[in-house]
Every structure is written in C-alpha cells, then in structure tokens.
Amino acid sequence: MAISWLLVWEVSLTVAVILSTAVTTFIITLPYTYSHFHPHSINESDFTEEDRKDSERSGYAYYQQHKTADGVLTAVCSIQIVVLGDIGRSPRMQYHALSVATHGGKVDLIGYIDPTVDLNPDVKAHRFINIVPIPPFPYQTKSRILFLLLAPLKVAWQFQSLYVAVGYSTKATKWMLVQNPPSIPTLLVAQMICFFRNTRLVIDWHNFGYSLLALRLGRKHPFVILSEWYEGFFARGATAHFAVTNAMCRVLKQKWSIDALPLHDRPARHLRPLSDEQRIEFLRSRPELQGEDLTLTHRSWRLIVSSTSWTPDEDFSILLDALVQYAAVRKSRTKLPKLYVTITGKGPQQQYYLQRIRRLVDDRKLDDTTITTAWLSTEDYASLLGSADLGISLHTSSSGVDLPMKVVDMFGAGLPVAGWSNFQAWPELVTDGENGRGFDSAEGLSSVLQELFGEQNMRQLARLREGALREQERRWDDEFMPVAGQLFRLKAER
Structure with missing residues (x-):
C-alpha cells in the first residue's frame, strides 16, 4: 500500500511540474499584454x-x-x-x-x-x-x-x-x-x-x-x-x-x-445598380449570350443568377427541378422567355450538381435553358448582379435565424430576389411582393418564374426591382x- 501511494505521489508531482512549467512558459513567451501606453x-x-x-x-x-x-x-x-x-x-x-x-x-x-x-x-x-x-x-x-x-x-x-x-x-x-x-x-x-x-x-x-x-x-x-x-x-x-x-x-x-x-x-459600396448602357456592355461580354438580342426591353430571354458555396444548407435540386418544370410548361406557353442561368461560387457539392445538369441536358429536360457556372472577380460579380433580371437564393438556414448575405448583395445591385422563405428570419430581409418573392418548394419556384416572366406580369417584376433599388439606399x-x-x-x- 505504501508503495502504491508513493507511486501516486510521484506521478501527481510530475504532472504538476509539467503543467506549471507549461503555464509559466506560456505566460513568459506570450507577447506583451495590451496597454494604452503602447498604442498602434x-x-x-x-x-x-x-x-x-x-x-x-x-x-x-x-x-x-x-x-x-x-x-x-x-x-x-x-x-x-x-x-x-x-x-x-x-x-x-x-x-x-x-x-x-x-x-x-x-x-x-x-x-x-x-x-x-x-x-x-x-x-x-x-x-x-x-x-x-x-x-x-x-x-x-x-x-x-x-x-x-x-x-x-x-x-x-x-x-x-x-x-x-x-x-x-x-x-x-x-x-x-x-x-x-x-x-x-x-x-x-x-x-x-x-x-x-x-x-x-x-x-x-x-x-x-x-x-x-x-x-x-x-x-x-x-x-x-x-x-x-x-x-x-x-x-x-x-x-x-x-x-x-x-x-x-x-x-x-x-x-x-x-x-x-x-x-x-x-451591401458594400462596390455593389451598385448599373445604367442601361453598363448592363448591355457587360452582357455583351458573356460568351453564352453571343448572338442574342441584348435590348433590355422585349427580349425573348431572361438572365437569372444564383450564388452558392455548394454546401448541404443550399439544396440546388430545388432550382434544377423548378427549371425542368418551367421548360416543360414553356413548350405549351411559347411566349415564356428562354432562360440563361449563371451560378457562381465553389464548394464540395459542385461536381455532383454539374453531373446532374449534364444528365438533364442529355435527356432534353432543359430545352431553351442554359446553365453555366462561373467564378468571377469582385468587379465582375457586381456587374453580373447589376445586369441580371432575377436573383435566386436557396439558403435554407440550419438554425432558422440566420440570413443569406447573397440576397443583400443582390439588393445592393438593385436586383430583385426569389428565395427559400420557409424559415423564421426570412421576413427580416425580404418583403414578399415588394422587393422579392418567397417559395418553399420546386413547384413554388417554378410558379414564381412563370409569373414574373410571363408576358402579362412584367409590371410585377418591375415593381420588385423598384423595391430592391430602395433597399440598396442603406449601406453597410x-x-x-x-x-x-x-x-x-x-x-x-x-
């Protein structure tokens, strides 16, 4: 018994010495504490x-x-x-x-x-x-x-x-x-x-x-x-x-x-609405739009932009399913515009969704819908937002109380937004019908696209853009x- 207590004492003493030495070394080697006498x-x-x-x-x-x-x-x-x-x-x-x-x-x-x-x-x-x-x-x-x-x-x-x-x-x-x-x-x-x-x-x-x-x-x-x-x-x-x-x-x-x-x-100050001339100049630089009529009124196409980090809290199958449904409806409602969709960002699930997009294209389920991915400079991203017709947010919020900053960026460029709205904090950012639209399913998003881009409802999209422009007046x-x-x-x- 005496030997065992002696062993416990020796182990405890060794541990105490090691810990005290580590703490002392930490304190001595840590650079000086903050002092008002040593300002930056x-x-x-x-x-x-x-x-x-x-x-x-x-x-x-x-x-x-x-x-x-x-x-x-x-x-x-x-x-x-x-x-x-x-x-x-x-x-x-x-x-x-x-x-x-x-x-x-x-x-x-x-x-x-x-x-x-x-x-x-x-x-x-x-x-x-x-x-x-x-x-x-x-x-x-x-x-x-x-x-x-x-x-x-x-x-x-x-x-x-x-x-x-x-x-x-x-x-x-x-x-x-x-x-x-x-x-x-x-x-x-x-x-x-x-x-x-x-x-x-x-x-x-x-x-x-x-x-x-x-x-x-x-x-x-x-x-x-x-x-x-x-x-x-x-x-x-x-x-x-x-x-x-x-x-x-x-x-x-x-x-x-x-x-x-x-x-x-x-929004930060580099995100600004563009003039019609600036929008046309940027659209002219996009390779997927070569050959299209770039007139901002009475076009046969619309440009949608979505930004993502390709993570599980953004389910991009919602957007793909909505685009498939839109393309199917467009076959009977020929006055609906064809769509160009640009998705920006990088992340772990990007390749998975790119493969899904290729399969949908091969199966002719995305006729008259062109989906491109891009990684843009800060300036080009701001120009893309300012030139698009509608922004899409698929942020679903793991907590229900955070908000996607991408929507703020879109408002900074005067771009109206359609976003996943089935979480608690969404109304703090978007007022439905004033600066954007909410949805909670692929069917809901498809309906929003058909409604906003339908020939009879262009005034609604214009009204949403006016609301987005009001949002950009208050800066960071x-x-x-x-x-x-x-x-x-x-x-x-x-």
Missing part, C-alpha cells in the same frame, strides 16, 4: 508612392489629415478580426475590417487565404489593414467515417495555427472580433488570448456552429450535443456580441442568456457605425 500607430513609411496617389483608398488621406507634427498617426482603436475560414468568402468580416480602418482603426485581419478567391480590392489596398494568413488543414474528406476520425486532428491543427496567429504573429490589440461559426476551436483560443492580453472579445454571430454540424451528423449525435454546450459555455465570457438578425438575438437570449446587438448585413456603414462603431469608439468623418 501609422507612419509615412507605411505608404508606397502608389498609395499616396490613391490616397482615399489606401488611407493616406486620413493619415495626412490626422497625423501629428512628427508624422505619426495614433490609431483610434486596434482590433484583431478573426475568421477561421477563407477571408475571401467572408465578405461581412471584410466589411468590418474596412469600416474600422476607414474610421482610423488599425486592423489585423486573420484567416485562410485561398489564392483562387479575390479579396475585396478596397481591403487589399488599405494600409491600416494587415492581412495575416493561417495555414488550412491539409486533408479534406466527404466520408462521414473519415470526417469523424480526422476531426480531432483538424481541431488540433486549427488550435495551433490560430493560437500562433493571434498570440504571436500579431501585436496585442484592444479588441478581438471573432466570426462564429466555426466555434471549435475558435472561441477557446480567443478566450485564452484575450484573458492573458487583457483584450476585449466580441463575437459576431452569423449562425450556430452546432446547427451546421447537425446537418452532417444529425441533431442527436454526441458531437453535436457537445458542440452546442461548448459554444454556449465559451461564448458567455465575451465583452459584447453582434448578431445578423433580430431573431438570432432572441434565441441567444433565450438559450444562453446572451445579450446581442443586432447588426444586419447591408449606415448599419455598422451606430452599433459596432459606437462600441469600438469610432468617430464618423465629417
């Missing part, structure tokens, strides 16, 4: 000659206006904006970064960089924004079994890479703004760094991580239940919260007693400044 600053040397020529876009004009006599501009606030995902596919977090920088804040924008995905050109150009890449997990799988086996390795990889990025690759900041989801391991790493650096954590809720995981594993899976507990536990300690809808704010309050500020998505900064701008103590420029 911008200097003349931070700008190139090109930056000085494009002074508004690069922030040089703001620097010139606010610098001190010795050429130093002290940032009004410093912030790490963290995206455990591809920054290029996170427009809202880019908008956050640009708004903070435009109003004099210093930003570290941290996340994955996909070389095939364009960042917002204004974000790349602004010298108050430092883009910090983190390495993505090198293995991906569609197999559920392999997904479960690789999950611990992926979390460990993400923990280490994110921890290094926010704790060592960047200076300490006053604020950290984290996109959620993904919550694992983002919220844990953020809480650790913020605690030791005296940084104030803000969580920007786009959706719930556990609800997205449930799409893959099922709502009652142990991993989903654990994820839900983890998300609530580590979110409660944040200084503040933003949420994309009022409905999400209510759920956060009811579920975890979290008081979130609603911060709705609004109009939403950001009264909420996030006030929290971060930013001042609007006169």
Whole structure:
C-alpha cells in the first residue's frame, strides 16, 4: 500500500511540474499584454508612392489629415478580426475590417487565404489593414467515417495555427472580433488570448456552429450535443456580441442568456445598380449570350443568377427541378422567355450538381435553358448582379435565424430576389411582393418564374426591382457605425 501511494505521489508531482512549467512558459513567451501606453500607430513609411496617389483608398488621406507634427498617426482603436475560414468568402468580416480602418482603426485581419478567391480590392489596398494568413488543414474528406476520425486532428491543427496567429504573429490589440461559426476551436483560443492580453472579445454571430454540424451528423449525435454546450459555455465570457438578425438575438437570449446587438448585413459600396448602357456592355461580354438580342426591353430571354458555396444548407435540386418544370410548361406557353442561368461560387457539392445538369441536358429536360457556372472577380460579380433580371437564393438556414448575405448583395445591385422563405428570419430581409418573392418548394419556384416572366406580369417584376433599388439606399456603414462603431469608439468623418 505504501508503495502504491508513493507511486501516486510521484506521478501527481510530475504532472504538476509539467503543467506549471507549461503555464509559466506560456505566460513568459506570450507577447506583451495590451496597454494604452503602447498604442498602434501609422507612419509615412507605411505608404508606397502608389498609395499616396490613391490616397482615399489606401488611407493616406486620413493619415495626412490626422497625423501629428512628427508624422505619426495614433490609431483610434486596434482590433484583431478573426475568421477561421477563407477571408475571401467572408465578405461581412471584410466589411468590418474596412469600416474600422476607414474610421482610423488599425486592423489585423486573420484567416485562410485561398489564392483562387479575390479579396475585396478596397481591403487589399488599405494600409491600416494587415492581412495575416493561417495555414488550412491539409486533408479534406466527404466520408462521414473519415470526417469523424480526422476531426480531432483538424481541431488540433486549427488550435495551433490560430493560437500562433493571434498570440504571436500579431501585436496585442484592444479588441478581438471573432466570426462564429466555426466555434471549435475558435472561441477557446480567443478566450485564452484575450484573458492573458487583457483584450476585449466580441463575437459576431452569423449562425450556430452546432446547427451546421447537425446537418452532417444529425441533431442527436454526441458531437453535436457537445458542440452546442461548448459554444454556449465559451461564448458567455465575451465583452459584447453582434448578431445578423433580430431573431438570432432572441434565441441567444433565450438559450444562453446572451445579450446581442443586432447588426444586419447591408451591401458594400462596390455593389451598385448599373445604367442601361453598363448592363448591355457587360452582357455583351458573356460568351453564352453571343448572338442574342441584348435590348433590355422585349427580349425573348431572361438572365437569372444564383450564388452558392455548394454546401448541404443550399439544396440546388430545388432550382434544377423548378427549371425542368418551367421548360416543360414553356413548350405549351411559347411566349415564356428562354432562360440563361449563371451560378457562381465553389464548394464540395459542385461536381455532383454539374453531373446532374449534364444528365438533364442529355435527356432534353432543359430545352431553351442554359446553365453555366462561373467564378468571377469582385468587379465582375457586381456587374453580373447589376445586369441580371432575377436573383435566386436557396439558403435554407440550419438554425432558422440566420440570413443569406447573397440576397443583400443582390439588393445592393438593385436586383430583385426569389428565395427559400420557409424559415423564421426570412421576413427580416425580404418583403414578399415588394422587393422579392418567397417559395418553399420546386413547384413554388417554378410558379414564381412563370409569373414574373410571363408576358402579362412584367409590371410585377418591375415593381420588385423598384423595391430592391430602395433597399440598396442603406449601406453597410449606415448599419455598422451606430452599433459596432459606437462600441469600438469610432468617430464618423465629417
């Protein structure tokens, strides 16, 4: 018995020494904590000659206006904006970064960089924004079994890479703004760094991580239940919260007693309605439209656009089934226009749906319907939205309380929308009959297309476009400044 107690004592002592050494090393090696005596600053040397020529876009004009006599501009606030995902596919977090920088804040924008995905050109150009890449997990799988086996390795990889990025690759900041989801391991790493650096954590809720995981594993899976507990536990300690809808704010309050500020998505300034001349010029550049009459009135065709990440929360079979039904009806109602459908985006289910489209074409079920996929630059995507006749959103919402930002982008370009409407938050974005139409089945979408494109109902489509144009009048900064701008103590420029 004495020997066994001695063994327990030795093991316990060894574990205690290891843990204390690890904690001590962590504290000593972590860069200095945030201090008002060490503010972030911008200097003349931070700008190139090109930056000085494009002074508004690069922030040089703001620097010139606010610098001190010795050429130093002290940032009004410093912030790490963290995206455990591809920054290029996170427009809202880019908008956050640009708004903070435009109003004099210093930003570290941290996340994955996909070389095939364009960042917002204004974000790349602004010298108050430092883009910090983190390495993505090198293995991906569609197999559920392999997904479960690789999950611990992926979390460990993400923990280490994110921890290094926010704790060592960047200076300490006053604020950290984290996109959620993904919550694992983002919220844990953020809480650790913020605690030791005296940084104030803000969580920007786009959706719930556990609800997205449930799409893959099922709502009652142990991993989903654990994820839900983890998300609530580590979110409660944040200084503040933003949420994309009022409905999400209510759920956060009811579920975890979290008081979130609603911060709705609004379009960025590069998304603008186009003139008739600009629309025709862009349509002329599209290869699938070669030979078509590009007159904007009395055309025999219509252009539909949909944007997707090709993930399970967007069921594209709904759109394909609706197009098949539309093509069948058009054989008897010949005055219905033929359709050109452009689908933009990349994602895991893209090849599956491309194969389905090819089979439908071979079976002559999509006569007079041309479907193309595209990956466009920021400028060309904005032009496509501004030139289309109708936008389609198939976002079904895993939680019921998030909203698709693609619809906001479409409104920014003055494009009316038809979208899946069978979830709680949809009315916060679209008013049926005023700026868009809702549907909850393929049959419903087909009926909307027939109604809006029918010869007798063109006035309805024109009315929806007028409603979309009204929506684009309120921009991102109009939403950001009264909420996030006030929290971060930013001042609007006169």
